[in-house]
Amino acid sequence: MPVEQEASPKKQGSFVRVLSPGEVFLLTISALSPVFSVFIGGNAILHLAGTGAAIGFIAGGLIAATLALLFAELSASYPGAGGVYPALNAILGPRWTYPFVIMRTVIMFPLLAFGATGVGPYIRLFLPWLPQDLAAPGTLAFAAVIAASQIRRGAQVIAAFLVVELLALLVLVVAALVHFKTANLGLVLSPVYAAGRDSLAATPATSIALAVIAGAFMAAGADWATFFAEDMRDARRRMGPVVAWTGLFAALCIALPAVLMILAMDDVAATLSAEAPMAHFLDRATNPIISALVSLGVIAAILNSVIAIMMALSRQLHAMGRDGVFLAPINRVLRIVNPQTRAPTGALLVLLVIGGFCTFLGERRLVLLTSANFSECLLLGLAVLAGRRAGMMSEHFRIRLHPLVPVLAVMLSVSIVAAGWADAETGRVSIGLLVAVFATALFWHELSLRIGRAPVRLTGSDLE
Numbered sequence: 001m002p003v004e005q006e007a008s009p010k011k012q013g014s015f016v017r018v019l020s021p022g023e024v025f026l027l028t029i030s031a032l033s034p035v036f037s038v039f040i041g042g043n044a045i046l047h048l049a050g051t052g053a054a055i056g057f058i059a060g061g062l063i064a065a066t067l068a069l070l071f072a073e074l075s076a077s078y079p080g081a082g083g084v085y086p087a088l089n090a091i092l093g094p095r096w097t098y099p100f101v102i103m104r105t106v107i108m109f110p111l112l113a114f115g116a117t118g119v120g121p122y123i124r125l126f127l128p129w130l131p132q133d134l135a136a137p138g139t140l141a142f143a144a145v146i147a148a149s150q151i152r153r154g155a156q157v158i159a160a161f162l163v164v165e166l167l168a169l170l171v172l173v174v175a176a177l178v179h180f181k182t183a184n185l186g187l188v189l190s191p192v193y194a195a196g197r198d199s200l201a202a203t204p205a206t207s208i209a210l211a212v213i214a215g216a217f218m219a220a221g222a223d224w225a226t227f228f229a230e231d232m233r234d235a236r237r238r239m240g241p242v243v244a245w246t247g248l249f250a251a252l253c254i255a256l257p258a259v260l261m262i263l264a265m266d267d268v269a270a271t272l273s274a275e276a277p278m279a280h281f282l283d284r285a286t287n288p289i290i291s292a293l294v295s296l297g298v299i300a301a302i303l304n305s306v307i308a309i310m311m312a313l314s315r316q317l318h319a320m321g322r323d324g325v326f327l328a329p330i331n332r333v334l335r336i337v338n339p340q341t342r343a344p345t346g347a348l349l350v351l352l353v354i355g356g357f358c359t360f361l362g363e364r365r366l367v368l369l370t371s372a373n374f375s376e377c378l379l380l381g382l383a384v385l386a387g388r389r390a391g392m393m394s395e396h397f398r399i400r401l402h403p404l405v406p407v408l409a410v411m412l413s414v415s416i417v418a419a420g421w422a423d424a425e426t427g428r429v430s431i432g433l434l435v436a437v438f439a440t441a442l443f444w445h446e447l448s449l450r451i452g453r454a455p456v457r458l459t460g461s462d463l464e
Contacts, residue, residue, distance in 0.1 A: 060215020068247020240397025
């Protein structure tokens, strides 16, 4: 495929290829948002596993960086707005890709809602009178307006927010280093969680296992880059390195501040039981002005993340509608593209409405539901193994640790199911729901073929 000239971006299909690798990197970092993962995801994991969150972020970061290599190789071989599912369809076929796409659809709305719900505690620091239920839907509405603009304009807004976001993260790192306590190393090696306002108890092994899965989810997100393949110049050659380096950068930027904060806590029980442990730590470690400024940075980070996520997910939903994944009326809505901005406005509207409803599910349900996608690790690993064996992979990006990385991904999928099933309160329900969704989608696909329906196209791409 010929490389296009930088000065003359080419319209292709639904979108226009105008983004450089650097702009895609900024969009991706904004979507996965290190500050969001630390300040919002960190709160959720601290509530879940106490100081075991340190193990969760370290092990989870390693897992996420490793899985990013799978996304990198697959997206370099089969780029498209559908993300990684064009590669899965080409290698594994529609029988396994269709359930994957349906499960991704089920997960994307809670994922978006989880990002939006995190803004509530921080906004209420400045607007205590604001009803809690309004913060998340308002965040989604604001993000949808920005995401509906021309993509380069949206990228510029995101870049401005990202500067504020990274400054907030820097303040947390400095505060943690200043208040570092060697004695807290014991809290990492022998984790505890808040059993009450003033009491601590040993963190159960199942909670630590869930923290690792959740930590991998918080450090993951390098694959957000893959959804911009039809907006990126020379995506086949450039996409792989962008995804791989983003995965490593994100794992380091997220794990380090979270672990340092745990090693710097003084009143451990009060911090772990606070509504927002990260904000509580900053209140104690800094002065009120700095804490307030950081909270503003966190609000900016959440908005930034939700904007970038909506931009990415709307492209994936648009690709699904273009491929005819859903019923005809839904597909028609998802195919709607603004002729001036080239934004997939139909998909954005669907994300806004369904994502808004999901904000009422609650923090624990959202984090476990979105981080329990066992099928992703399984199918990515199998696709790379099968693609290499059949000679179907591009030479533009190759995983060096082959076949170790895809084998680890397959093993991780088993671990996700086991860890989720061990948590009878929520994890088992999440795993059961996702298994049911996958099995139902697989059954429907096979039934459709038997009754003579035309198979779903599932190319996920308009690239040449």
